[in-house]
Amino acid sequence: MPLRVHAQVGASTIIAPEFPEARLREALAELGPAVRLSYGRTEEEFEAALAEAEVLLLAGQAPLHDLRRRAPRLRWISHTSAGVEWLLALDLPPEITLTNASGTHEPKAAEFALMAVLMLNNHVPHLVTSQRAHRWDPRSAGTVEGKTALILGMGALGGGAAGALKRQGMRVIGNSRSGRPHPAADVMTRGRAFRDHLHEADFLIIALPLTPETHGLIGRAELDRLPRHAGVVNIGRGEQLDAAALAAKLADGSLGGAVLDALPQEPLRADSPLWDAPNLIVTAHCGLYAPGDYGRRCLEAFRANLIRWLAGETLRQVVRRDLGY
Numbered sequence: 001m002p003l004r005v006h007a008q009v010g011a012s013t014i015i016a017p018e019f020p021e022a023r024l025r026e027a028l029a030e031l032g033p034a035v036r037l038s039y040g041r042t043e044e045e046f047e048a049a050l051a052e053a054e055v056l057l058l059a060g061q062a063p064l065h066d067l068r069r070r071a072p073r074l075r076w077i078s079h080t081s082a083g084v085e086w087l088l089a090l091d092l093p094p095e096i097t098l099t100n101a102s103g104t105h106e107p108k109a110a111e112f113a114l115m116a117v118l119m120l121n122n123h124v125p126h127l128v129t130s131q132r133a134h135r136w137d138p139r140s141a142g143t144v145e146g147k148t149a150l151i152l153g154m155g156a157l158g159g160g161a162a163g164a165l166k167r168q169g170m171r172v173i174g175n176s177r178s179g180r181p182h183p184a185a186d187v188m189t190r191g192r193a194f195r196d197h198l199h200e201a202d203f204l205i206i207a208l209p210l211t212p213e214t215h216g217l218i219g220r221a222e223l224d225r226l227p228r229h230a231g232v233v234n235i236g237r238g239e240q241l242d243a244a245a246l247a248a249k250l251a252d253g254s255l256g257g258a259v260l261d262a263l264p265q266e267p268l269r270a271d272s273p274l275w276d277a278p279n280l281i282v283t284a285h286c287g288l289y290a291p292g293d294y295g296r297r298c299l300e301a302f303r304a305n306l307i308r309w310l311a312g313e314t315l316r317q318v319v320r321r322d323l324g325y
């Protein structure tokens with residue numbers, strides 16, 4: 001019996017063009033008759049496929065309530081995002097394995113973090129703010145060599161960022177839940193111990209999954225511990241950083257600048273004060289997306305996992321529901 005795999009691509013997701021049916025069929029062609037693929041874009045197609053589906057590849061969102069009844073054979077959901085907090089909030093049946101796209105963004109995360117740090121180091125947020133105000137206000141900097149980046153989250157995103165910054169001769173203090181050593185980190189810290197190093201950070205980079213532990217992790221008290229010249233980068237999730245406190249510190253000059261790819265509401269409302277916060281650059285949650293490459297990397301990882309699944313081997317990119325990532 002072929003494995004029944006259904007691919008569902010949410011209509012509203014900006015990554016939908018990455019997953020056309022032909023590309024999926026081509027990606028799975030080498031598996032031959034071992035896999036039977038169905039493909040859907042609408043809720044009707046999704047509902048029709050659920051009764052038989054054993055594996056669901058999901059891009060964007062789909063109605064996932066009451067899965068035991070609607071999808072009795074479903075055993076694995078593979079999602080094409082790295083952050084799957086909304087899926088975990090649905091309380092999926094425990095017999096369903098959940099995998100994510102962690103790793104897919106790594107090369108782009110490395111470049112984006114390097115770009116953001118170089119922008120902050122060279123006062124680009126300040127220069128852009130001055131330009132908008134028609135103000136000639138030069139500010140220069142030395143290179144980043146020898147400066148310190150504190151990186152919260154040392155997985156695919158943070159680890160990629162650490163490698164890129166290390167190659168510029170920077171000092172990297174990493175932070176993770178486990179505190180496991182990382183080849184690109186000079187120092188590793190564990191859990192909340194990062195707070196003891198905030199005063200050393202020329203740059204703070206947030207690259208964390210959203211979990212109960214990381215929600216609201218960086219508030220006014222943590223920002224106050226950073227040096228006045230420090231720059232903040234958030235490529236994780238907006239809920240991890242008190243953006244209002246950040247904006248207040250940027251406005252009174254007690255922080256250097258910030259680059260936020262992840263925002264507290266997305267899209268940011270037109271009346272949000274963050275748009276006008278000085279020395280702040282907002283990148284609309286598009287900084288880590290590499291068009292074309294993203295879909296290719298996701299499908300390669302999914303195909304490799306399907307081969308493992310068919311062979312009865314352990315999957316990669318499995319989400320630990322007890323940890324929330």
Ligand SMILES: NC(=O)c1ccc[n+]([C@@H]2O[C@H](COP(=O)([O-])OP(=O)(O)OC[C@H]3O[C@@H](n4cnc5c(N)ncnc54)[C@H](OP(=O)(O)O)[C@@H]3O)[C@@H](O)[C@H]2O)c1
Pocket residue numbers: 082083084101102103105152153154155156157158175176177178179180190191192207208209210211213214235236237261262285286287288289325
């Ligand atoms: N801006 C974007 O477009 C974009 C793109 C992709 C992802 N994201 C967000 O970035 C998140 C991270 O992605 P990833 O692929 O790097 O995830 P990942 O590979 O799973 O890495 C997560 C890292 O966070 C650490 N961590 C988890 N909880 C922690 C805690 N309470 N304190 C300290 N460290 C903690 C983990 O520690 P251990 O190493 O000890 O497990 C790990 O190093 C995603 O969940 C998503 O929300 C954003």
